[in-house]
Amino acid sequence: MRAMNFQQLRSVREAQRRGFNLTEVANALHTSQPGISRQIRELEDELGVEIFVRAGKRLTGLTPAGARVLPWVERLLLDADNLQRASEDFRVGDAGVLSIAATHSQARYAMPTAVRDFRAQHPKVQLQLHQGSPAQIAQMLLNGSADVGIASLALADEPEIVALPCYRWTHSVIAPPGHPLLDGELTLARLAEHPVITYDNGYTGRDSIDHAFAKAGLQPTVVLTAMDADVIKTYVELGLGVGIIAAIAYDETRDAHLHAIDARHLFAVNTTSVGVRRGALLRAFAYDFITVFAPHLARDAVQQAQATPSGTPPVPL
Amino acid sequence: MRAMNFQQLRSVREAQRRGFNLTEVANALHTSQPGISRQIRELEDELGVEIFVRAGKRLTGLTPAGARVLPWVERLLLDADNLQRASEDFRVGDAGVLSIAATHSQARYAMPTAVRDFRAQHPKVQLQLHQGSPAQIAQMLLNGSADVGIASLALADEPEIVALPCYRWTHSVIAPPGHPLLDGELTLARLAEHPVITYDNGYTGRDSIDHAFAKAGLQPTVVLTAMDADVIKTYVELGLGVGIIAAIAYDETRDAHLHAIDARHLFAVNTTSVGVRRGALLRAFAYDFITVFAPHLARDAVQQAQATPSGTPPVPL
């Protein structure tokens, strides 16, 4: 009696993730390519169903059966991880690794106090802080390389990720001392007369900036974009233009050589969210971190949200 | 690199189900007892956590870690079944076995037309009809020996079972021709003057019968109880008393030698539910059966309900 095993499941999952290239899968799983080939065949035999479409000898895609079956493979492997993590809480108690993926803005301006408090509470937990775009953060959550993601609402696009709103923030305009924008009322029209430096597409509320200008029928000259406010500030100091950054990124004492004007009346309010993979169990301290970062998100609330709330069973049909 | 495997998981699950008696587990899983012992040890080693409490050599209970870990073991095995079933739909198409557990009343009076229609739609599906008490039905759903359960709302007690209301029904009183109860208005007080024959505790709305009498401060003489209306009718015919049965169980032509009086004004309305295990994927035809039985329960609606709606993540804390 030969039964399904986890190595087979991993092979199949990885084959899909790596675009059906078994050689690549073998490298990723640190084993030989013929081994992978066999594992996949064996699972297909076991289930009595072809999972992959084979064009001659190459794998080129998923069969309908494969598409139906794969979500369950993912779920099974996710649950296997959950089982491991559930026992880790007992095995090593309050020690371990917490991997957080965040955008630069969050890591630099929103998270420091939470990280400090968390470290005090859990000195034995090693923190890994990964930076990336919201899309990269989502990817890290999905493949398990990050436990917690912190970014703007963009995470909510992915159905397998639960995004929990943490706090709301607005933009500020920054300019060098003496800049004409600093006098008088700040309007979109006046702002659009100057060269603008702001965030890259997809980052930190860039959408709401674009949207506001578009809605007003204005086309500002964006002379430079960057992933983070520090870079933007640098170029604003150099006189390349005025900056539009998250209000939280301006510090009156540290950034004394720049002036900030509240711009909350110009651009839509933004929301920062904590993202976690749906259905994934986190270590106890990971839930603690979330609570430290956003006090209204207690463990129960997060788990409730993760449990699979909206109609998203692994199998759509 | 030795990894977790399903046999270990099965051993652990079965050990809990069978009250920590490994010899019994070994029989249930058709293997040797030392094998089970090893499987359990291996999983504990793998997870680095003791799952079972050992008093000397015997297993006596779950450790706190075990209690935390076991729901994930269950989930993993459930998902493994789901994976199998998902592929079965492709492997054998519209063939297979559908196991339905129902109370006698449901099987005898509510299900026949649904079964007939279902058989016409799915001639290649073998139907297994199991009878049992609501508690037994719940048990069968939980251990996978039934796919679909049909019973009164009692199924809803178990959080791992989703009970979907199907239809509502009321009771009738039956009596032999010429019985004094047949003349005049039927009241609880008059009913309580006669010996009563009705369902066993826990069956088919027995609760609502008891409750109605208790609320009226009456204590009827229940001279005989049975699991099903056929037995009750037999003894009512013999003149042992008047019967209280589900209205649906009285057929005017077949039961011509008995008279029925509508008793819906005396006892609370009852609800019959279809129960399925939460988180379990069913074969496509199983969803079809549910829809045939209760047309408002389409596949999507059932799956939605199964997905884990109310806050019941596998791990409570």
Add this chain to the structure above:
DNA sequence: AGAACTTACGATGTACGTAACGATT
């Protein structure tokens, strides 16, 4: 003494990597 779990051991079978082969681009 008996029931229940563990340890020990030997046979069977499974898993995996290397190497050779076949097919596709």
Add this chain to the structure above:
DNA sequence: AATCGTTACGTACATCGTAAGTTCT
């Protein structure tokens, strides 16, 4: 010709059942 997947094969290791050993009731 190069890339990619399959087949073949031998070794190493894992699994499982039997039998003996140990501990608790």
